[in-house]
Amino acid sequence: MPVWRRRGRVLSAVLLVVVAGLCLRHFGYRIGLSFFTVKYGGSLLWGTMVYLLVRMFLIAASRYRIATVAEMVAITVELVRLIHTPWLDAFRDTLFGALLLGKVFSLWNIFAYSLGIVLAMSLERWFLSKKL
Template structure:
């Protein structure tokens, strides 16, 4: 029993560390991607894929005992909902979207391509989820 509790704590720590790495990579890509002469597609949709991975990792921190596929579906629903929310406009919301925090959290312009990038990021995060690998290791 103690091993399971310790393993869950380790998984939670690894997921939190992965979340922080993904956030740092996403911010670095948005800030320096063009300065590094990275292609537009890499900067734009790489950031969206990392945002999707971030959503997946956030969801894992709250519903850690769910199956990875279920977590991925929840994360995709959240990501698509945020993207669809971009179609809703009010003056105060549009003003918030013009801030750095608003652009990073909510985005500015609706794009179907972003949804694909989110799905790719969520799938990658699910595939490399530290919790998934730890559970597979314990079953052996």
């Protein structure tokens, strides 16, 4: 399959995950989902999105390399939450900043990101085995 087509499929998956995350965030409580499901489901989807974005840029790399880079990105973003400067806190106070960087450091978020990365890796393997 040509590289541009693979990247297009990955981009489609990224958009699907982003829409799922936004729907979870917007409708989760309204449909009766628990705080745990909304909070950590969003973190799981964020980890999945990071894996897919790394895959888009490193299209030929192995799943394990993609997962390693995605995990490093996710942990770095979580650690950045420990840094507080006026401009960074102002960015975090915007909707985009809150969705992209979050506000509060949590080891549980890192765990949820890791699960999302493993989920993305597993789904990628499954889709490739089906020749979709």
